[in-house]
Amino acid sequence: MLKRPLASGALLLTIVSGGLAATSTAATAAAAPNLQLPFSCGQKWRLDTWGHAPALDMVKEPDQHGTEGATLVAAAAGRVDKAFYHENGGNVVQIDHGGGYFTTYIHLQSRGVSAGDRVQQGTVIGKVGRTGGESNDHPHLHFELAYDANGDGDASWGFAGSERIKPTFNGVTYGQSNSRTWRNVESFNCPSRSPEGPASVYGVLPDGRLTYTEIDAATAKRTRGAEVSTASLGFKPKAMATLDYNTLLVTQDDSGGKLYRVDIISNRDTVTFERPVLLGSGYTHELLAYDGKSHLYGIANGVLRRYNLTKTKPTLADITGNTLIGSGFALKTLTTTGPDWILGTTAAGQLISYKINGADSWQRYQLRDATWQVFDHLLSPGGGVYYGHRPEGSLHGYFDANPYDGRDDDLGGQGAIDPDGWTQTLLSAQPGTVT
Structure with a gap:
């Protein structure tokens, strides 16, 4: 069991098959942000729910080589709500995307932003790592999208019953159930094009x-x-x-x-x-x-x-x-x-x-x-x-x-x-x- 959970309820259950414990989804009331995979354009990553759907663990394809230290970028534009170290989550960054939606990035090797920073989609926010007791000392990104269902201006994460929901990257939804794997998911988190015409x-x-x-x-x-x-x-x-x-x-x-x-x-x-x-x-x-x-x-x-x-x-x-x-x-x-x-x-x-x-x-x-x-x-x-x-x-x-x-x-x-x-x-x- 985790030794010292956050007061907000972050990370309250044990690891299951390399991930955090399962949670239920929250009903959403507005359109979620247009998310892209939080890695450099063109990279391919493996996504797993293990036993904590809809949260996702991500490792680099084809053989996980290059996962540790990989550049992590914002999945969508927003304001950094939290950037801190947690005993079990390690280095954590959470971004507020507006409309009640938050993304949380866990087990980072390092954080590249501070609370209050404004970020664009694709802004570097840290590096993938294995920090925190619940990382199992295995390099990976634990990613969660959450919706502030109770309207308290915050988003709980990391435990069964938290406000995390299924994320959609580049129009495709993931995290539908436990024990799901998606291979070679490509990042389209590419530099914004100029308007044309x-x-x-x-x-x-x-x-x-x-x-x-x-x-x-x-x-x-x-x-x-x-x-x-x-x-x-x-x-x-x-x-x-x-x-x-x-x-x-x-x-x-x-x-x-x-x-x-x-x-x-x-x-x-x-x-x-x-x-x-x-x-x-x-x-x-x-x-x-x-x-x-x-x-x-x-x-x-x-x-x-x-x-x-x-x-x-x-x-x-x-x-x-x-x-x-x-x-x-x-x-x-x-x-x-x-x-x-x-x-x-x-x-x-x-x-x-x-x-x-x-x-x-x-x-x-x-x-x-x-x-x-x-x-x-x-x-x-x-x-x-x-x-x-x-x-x-x-x-x-x-x-x-x-x-x-x-x-x-x-x-x-x-x-x-x-x-x-x-x-x-x-x-x-x-x-x-x-x-």
Whole structure:
């Protein structure tokens, strides 16, 4: 038996076939972090539950040679919650990934981080070892994913009845039962790729003329435009959403809320377009955004509505649903980051992401608490790329390595795309052009 368990309940049972004793799983209430195996990209490891499913013991393939001293990296981004030495667990590191999820790394040869450190997925956090009485003096990583089911802000680990749950690496779930082995599991914990693809951005100038600009998402440099139309829309626009490369939806700034479809003929050298087609009225939204799949979102007086688009060049009959999602969406800007994901800023400077499920159902993630009030337009071409426009005419790029994890520690600035010259009163990016 263990001699001196932690007060939190860590490691309370004996070793079984080289691992820690069995535990039950906890029910989860939110999406777990996107985990990758906590080893260098391309390495292959053997995973065993022994008698302590869903916890896993990991040794290096093909013959365990190289396990001891192997570089250990964070399975996902987060904040180091604990880094300490335990009599039976040896060197231990625990990372808080947000949303109640924690990963714990046990028996380390050495720790490379301290409590409070911020880490990205792939950040080196230590080396694999055999420390602690329960290691059986056998080099291996004992790994646990836990969910804070009781909401006390902590995650128990290492004993039957703790909060550990089955982990999923690169989309594959492990730890389903005792005495399971998985061979040659490859690590895809690889350096993050830069965003790829051109961002297609449409805009409206104060005189109603349309503009088109392309931005290289990887370099955050403007590569074409702004191309400008000679014709104007013929009405004062209020909100705009880009459906695809050749189609815009624009509302008129009047009490009737007229909605127009604008069909682009060409955006090469100059922007030419057909006369706007009036689709209907009652669309009094201050903000519009299309998610690139089938849903159009609009906000009026803090109320968010969702419409179904059944055609890429819709008539009024092709805009259906008109689902009331909810109130309280007091956003200054609005864009989409993917199907049924919206992103916006508030007048107070918050950056907020929402996963929209349906009427009265969504998850809210506050990515930043302040400073984003400087932007009067926010747009995203997909792939975690965000562009913020300032009233003085500058455009700034940001890259979120995972726009769906509800965290801000993988969100960074790309710098100013242009310090001035963006004089448009409306801006909208074609969704899904960046990966």
